[in-house]
Every structure is written in structure tokens, then in C-alpha cells.
Amino acid sequence: MKKRVLITGAAGFLGSHLCDKFIAEDFHVIAMDNLITGDLKNIEHLFKLEAFEFYHHDITKFVHVPGKVDYILHFASPASPIDYLKIPIQTLKVGSLGTHNLLGLAKEKNARILIASTSEVYGDPLVHPQTEEYFGNVNTIGPRGVYDEAKRFQESITMAYHRFHGLETRIARIFNTYGPRMRLNDGRVIPAFIGQSLRGEDLTVFGDGMQTRSFCYVDDEVEGLYRLLLSDYPLPVNIGNPEEITILDFAKEIIKLTETEQKIVFKPLPQDDPMQREPDISKARKILNWEPKISREEGMKKTFEYFKNLSKEELFKSEHKDFSKHNR
Numbered sequence: 323m324k325k326r327v328l329i330t331g332a333a334g335f336l337g338s339h340l341c342d343k344f345i346a347e348d349f350h351v352i353a354m355d356n357l358i359t360g361d362l363k364n365i366e367h368l369f370k371l372e373a374f375e376f377y378h379h380d381i382t383k384f385v386h387v388p389g390k391v392d393y394i395l396h397f398a399s400p401a402s403p404i405d406y407l408k409i410p411i412q413t414l415k416v417g418s419l420g421t422h423n424l425l426g427l428a429k430e431k432n433a434r435i436l437i438a439s440t441s442e443v444y445g446d447p448l449v450h451p452q453t454e455e456y457f458g459n460v461n462t463i464g465p466r467g468v469y470d471e472a473k474r475f476q477e478s479i480t481m482a483y484h485r486f487h488g489l490e491t492r493i494a495r496i497f498n499t500y501g502p503r504m505r506l507n508d509g510r511v512i513p514a515f516i517g518q519s520l521r522g523e524d525l526t527v528f529g530d531g532m533q534t535r536s537f538c539y540v541d542d543e544v545e546g547l548y549r550l551l552l553s554d555y556p557l558p559v560n561i562g563n564p565e566e567i568t569i570l571d572f573a574k575e576i577i578k579l580t581e582t583e584q585k586i587v588f589k590p591l592p593q594d595d596p597m598q599r600e601p602d603i604s605k606a607r608k609i610l611n612w613e614p615k616i617s618r619e620e621g622m623k624k625t626f627e628y629f630k631n632l633s634k635e636e637l638f639k640s641e642h643k644d645f646s647k648h649n650r
Contacts, residue, residue: 326391326392327394328352328393328433329394331398332376334364336544337355340397343544345371349393350374353374355398356379356380356398357378359401359508362376381420382415385423385427391428395435395438396437396476399469402505402508403592404507406468407465411468414468416472417476418476428483434491434551436491436550442470443458443473443477446597446598451564452599454560461593464594465592465594467594490556492551492555492556493556494547494550495601496543496562497561498535498538499538500512500539501628506629506632506636516576520637522582522584524587525584526589527570530570530588532570537565538561539616539618541616553609555610559605559609559610560606561612563618566599570586573586575618575622
């Protein structure tokens with residue numbers, strides 16, 4: 323019989339690519355999403371498959387899955403600032419109550435669980451590049467704290483279940499990831515820059531643009547996550563691309579890629595926006611025999627082609643969802 327894997331946040335960017343990966347690896351995929359930020363179009367191509375099923379469910383409520391479950395991948399959470407600043411309470415709940423529910427399910431099913439943590443647990447780092455041993459520099463009461471602290475709590479309760487209950491757990495600290503199926507208006511730098519280019523708008527750089535990011539193409543990221551799940555290592559592992567670039571230089575790359583003549587305009591830096599992001603992936607190289615293979619040039623070409631094929635309606639629409647019921 324096929325191994326069965328539950329993927330939460332399955333209709334989101336990373337979650338949907340994970341569904342594709344596990345289907346390709348001959349798993350039976352149980353997808354779960356409440357569709358606050360996810361989109362069914364990301365996984366609709368899988369609906370016809372016998373090895374795929376979808377549950378429209380909020381994991382902050384009780385989670386039940388009939389039958390055996392071999393693996394759980396917890397990717398349910400708003401991941402972009404524009405989302406978690408609009409739904410701060412739901413963001414905290416999915417990282418705490420949702421994680422608790424899934425850890426309980428993993429314990430009940432005797433399943434191995436991988437938790438999607440983030441480089442944001444490092445906050446605005448005082449150590450560079452960031453190693454897994456760095457404890458971080460996070461403003462717990464700042465606007466970004468709802469996401470950062472939700473993920474830090476998520477790691478803590480996961481390790482508590484590992485140590486106290488002997489649960490098989492894995493923790494992935496995910497750095498900036500990009501590729502097809504990102505939402506154009508989710509506020510993250512790559513879709514923001516590409517969207518502005520395609521609409522003929524100036525590119526918006528916050529601060530002086532000297533802050534750095536490290537971008538990992540989604541296929542590389544998914545492969546690293548897959549290897550981590552199947553490894554024997556329970557402590558956090560950075561999964562990201564160590565090639566660092568300033569936001570200003572990246573904006574210039576976008577202008578060259580899109581063959582546009584947009585200007586770069588500067589706006590004030592948001593509160594607690596990290597100034598440096600670069601993963602130390604020594605552990606991933608040693609433990610998982612993994613490192614990114616796809617260059618930023620190649621990955622950005624693929625990503626740009628995806629966004630170029632969006633309809634004008636998708637390109638110009640702005641998202642005005644009513645999130646009030648999710649902030650209770």
C-alpha cells in the first residue's frame with residue numbers, strides 16, 4: 323500500500339508544490355487547507371487522481387483524518403507580511419493551536435511530522451550568516467512578532483513532543499523561496515517586483531535597499547524538505563540558498579530580466595524588517611547531502627514566465643478579503 327502523507331496549507335505556494343512532489347514519489351496525499359490565503363487552482367490538477375484527496379478545514383479546530391497516516395507536513399500559516407499583518411490572531415493560532423492539534427494527531431497515528439519553521443525565528447540577526455545554533459533577535463511585541471513568535475513557539479512545542487512523547491519530529495527553517503504559484507499581491511519582494519514590472523510601475527525598494535536576502539527556487543526547496551522528512555535528524559535545519567544579494571541589486575536584476583525601463587523608488591523601511599538574510603546550510607549539506615542546484619538567473623526566468631502568462635484581471639486585481647472572522 324502507498325504511504326499516506328497529510329499536507330496542511332496544501333493549496334498555498336509551497337504546500338501545492340509539496341503535493342506534486344509526494345504524488346510523484348508515489349505517496350497517497352491528503353491535502354488540507356482552510357483557503358484563507360491558499361487557492362484551489364494550485365492543486366486542482368490533482369483532483370482527478372485516486373492518490374489525492376482534499377479537506378477544506380481549519381487546523382486550529384480539532385483535526386481528524388480517517389485511516390493510517392505515515393507522515394505529516396505542517397505548512398498551514400500565512401507566510402507573507404501583507405497576510406499576517408491582516409490576520410495576526412489567526413497567524414498566532416495556527417502556529418500554536420494548529421501545531422498542537424497536528425502533533426496530537428501525529429502521536430495518535432504514530433506518524434512522523436515535519437514542521438515548517440522560518441528564517442524569521444532569527445529576527446533581525448546579529449550573527450551572519452545564520453546558523454541553527456543562533457537564538458535570534460526578535461521583537462516579541464512588534465507587528466512582525468505575531469509571525470516570528472508563532473514559529474518560535476511552534477519549534478518549542480514540537481521539541482517538547484519529541485522529548486516527552488518520543489514523537490518523530492523534523493523542523494525546517496525555510497529561507498526566502500520563490501517560483502510559480504506565488505501570489506502576485508502577497509507583498510513578498512519577488513512577486514511585488516515582477517508585478518510592478520508587468521504593470522509598468524516603478525519598483526518599490528524599502529529603506530536604502532542595502533538589506534540582503536537569499537532566494538531559493540521552489541524545486542530546490544521542496545527537494546531539501548523531502549530529504550529532511552526522510553532523514554533521522556530531529557533538530558532544526560536551515561533549508562535555503564546561501565547566495566546573498568542586496569534588494570537594490572535584485573531590483574536592478576528584475577529590470578534587466580523583464581526588459582523594462584522602470585525607475586526604482588524608495589520608501590521607508592517597515593518596522594523590524596531584517597537587514598540581513600543568509601542561511602548557513604552546512605548541516606543540510608552534511609546531513610541531507612543537499613544544496614540548491616538552480617541558479618537565481620534560471621529560477622527567475624521560470625518564475626517570470628509564469629507571471630507573464632497571468633490574465634490581465636489577475637495582474638491588476640488587488641486583494642480585499644474580509645479577514646475579520648479570522649481574527650477572533
